[in-house]
Amino acid sequence: MDEWPEDPWGDAPSLRDVATIKARLVGTVVSAPEDAPVFSISFPDDIRAQRAANAYLTELADTFARPLTLRSYAFDILRWLRFLGAVGVAFDEAVRSDYTDFRRWLIDHGKTGGARRAPGVRSSRARMNRITGKSAPHERQFDPATIRHSRVVLHEWYEFLRDRGLRPIVNPIPHSRRRDSDGRRRDAHHNPLEPFGHGGSRRVDPPKPETAPRHLSDTQFDAVWAELTCDRDRAMVKVSVDCGIRPGELVAMRGEDIDWGNALVHVVRKGGRKAQWLPVSGDAVVWLRRYQAESSYVAGLDEPVWITLRGARRAVGYDAYRAVFARVNARLATNWTPHDLRHTACARMLDAGTDLHKVQEIMGHAHLATTERYVRPRLDEIIAAQREAQARPRPQSPVANPYDQSDLEDLFGSGRT
Numbered sequence: 361m362d363e364w365p366e367d368p369w370g371d372a373p374s375l376r377d378v379a380t381i382k383a384r385l386v387g388t389v390v391s392a393p394e395d396a397p398v399f400s401i402s403f404p405d406d407i408r409a410q411r412a413a414n415a416y417l418t419e420l421a422d423t424f425a426r427p428l429t430l431r432s433y434a435f436d437i438l439r440w441l442r443f444l445g446a447v448g449v450a451f452d453e454a455v456r457s458d459y460t461d462f463r464r465w466l467i468d469h470g471k472t473g474g475a476r477r478a479p480g481v482r483s484s485r486a487r488m489n490r491i492t493g494k495s496a497p498h499e500r501q502f503d504p505a506t507i508r509h510s511r512v513v514l515h516e517w518y519e520f521l522r523d524r525g526l527r528p529i530v531n532p533i534p535h536s537r538r539r540d541s542d543g544r545r546r547d548a549h550h551n552p553l554e555p556f557g558h559g560g561s562r563r564v565d566p567p568k569p570e571t572a573p574r575h576l577s578d579t580q581f582d583a584v585w586a587e588l589t590c591d592r593d594r595a596m597v598k599v600s601v602d603c604g605i606r607p608g609e610l611v612a613m614r615g616e617d618i619d620w621g622n623a624l625v626h627v628v629r630k631g632g633r634k635a636q637w638l639p640v641s642g643d644a645v646v647w648l649r650r651y652q653a654e655s656s657y658v659a660g661l662d663e664p665v666w667i668t669l670r671g672a673r674r675a676v677g678y679d680a681y682r683a684v685f686a687r688v689n690a691r692l693a694t695n696w697t698p699h700d701l702r703h704t705a706c707a708r709m710l711d712a713g714t715d716l717h718k719v720q721e722i723m724g725h726a727h728l729a730t731t732e733r734y735v736r737p738r739l740d741e742i743i744a745a746q747r748e749a750q751a752r753p754r755p756q757s758p759v760a761n762p763y764d765q766s767d768l769e770d771l772f773g774s775g776r777t
Contacts, residue, residue, distance in 0.1 A: 615659030
């Protein structure tokens with residue numbers, strides 16, 4: 361047996377001190393005109409990396425990826441390029457240890473843009489809102505799902521470069537714990553008569569805790585509804601909570617997407633771009649009519665349904681819709697988001713006894729397992745059940761003498777003379 365070397369890790373790359381890495385906010389994600397909804401990256405520090413990234417984004421656009429998907433992919437690549445620029449490594453010379461440092465840097469530094477905590481304030485424990493039970497909206501730490509998504513995007517980008525014979529020859533981004541070193545699925549051709557091997561299945565992503573989707577209870581929804589200040593906002597909220605439409609699908613509605621007689625709204629689902637009609641309540645139709653009367657505006661077939669009520673007339677975007685909730689949250693000390701109305705719609709349908717597969721179709725879930733997440737007991741249900749159990753009267757202690765007193769007197773006598 362060979363002797364163990366004195367320093368077996370002498371040639372291994374050492375981990376960087378990620379606490380000292382300061383990445384400059386260089387580069388940006390550029391949106392294309394409306395007639396060509398392709399997002400691209402502008403990265404003047406490395407034009408070669410910019411061209412390689414934009415070639416990948418262009419191919420994604422050719423596969424009918426949605427604009428928001430392209431935007432998300434672009435920011436993942438830009439974040440990686442900023443880190444490589446900070447450590448002085450070219451994008452086509454990166455190795456596995458560079459990604460390891462990048463992942464540690466994401467976890468340590470968190471988000472580098474937008475609203476952040478005061479300098480020097482660090483906490484590994486997310487602050488929760490007492491009313492909603494959700495993390496505070498200004499939390500700057502990356503969610504484990506974001507880090508996992510970043511790894512997948514970067515891996516596919518380098519695979520794209522390898523398929524075209526470009527550098528690097530070896531992909532520096534790991535695939536997953538279920539893949540072999542050559543990228544093939546582990547145990548893909550496993551012999552069922554032999555045990556599975558467990559070697560080499562190390563974790564490459566931070567663990568993600570399983571949480572139930574947050575929804576608004578009836579009391580919480582009534583509180584939000586009372587804070588809405590115009591019929592347009594009430595109509596948008598009512599349509600959302602009736603059919604579980606996504607916020608992006610809601611703001612993209614056109615005049616032809618409303619079937620007034622049958623109380624239906626038409627949406628184009630993300631992913632497969634499936635066109636679908638969704639039912640809404642009669643109250644939603646009433647609020648839509650009230651919004652039209654309030655704004656003196658009736659959308660044409662190809663005109664946006666939702667418009668601004670102040671200043672020049674323009675379509676309401678997602679940011680404007682989110683601002684409605686920002687104002688409500690400021691008054692209620694909550695942190696609800698427009699997407700929470702989608703969770704609320706799903707919870708209400710299941711509480712009403714709607715079949716699971718029908719709810720899946722209405723919500724547009726690709727997999728039934730996604731809909732089943734809403735079947736698990738929610739926090740308000742657990743609290744109510746526990747309080748009901750605590751309010752039940754305690755069972756009385758068993759009687760010391762289980763015999764009837766009259767039977768004892770007949771048998772032994774009353775004891776009186």
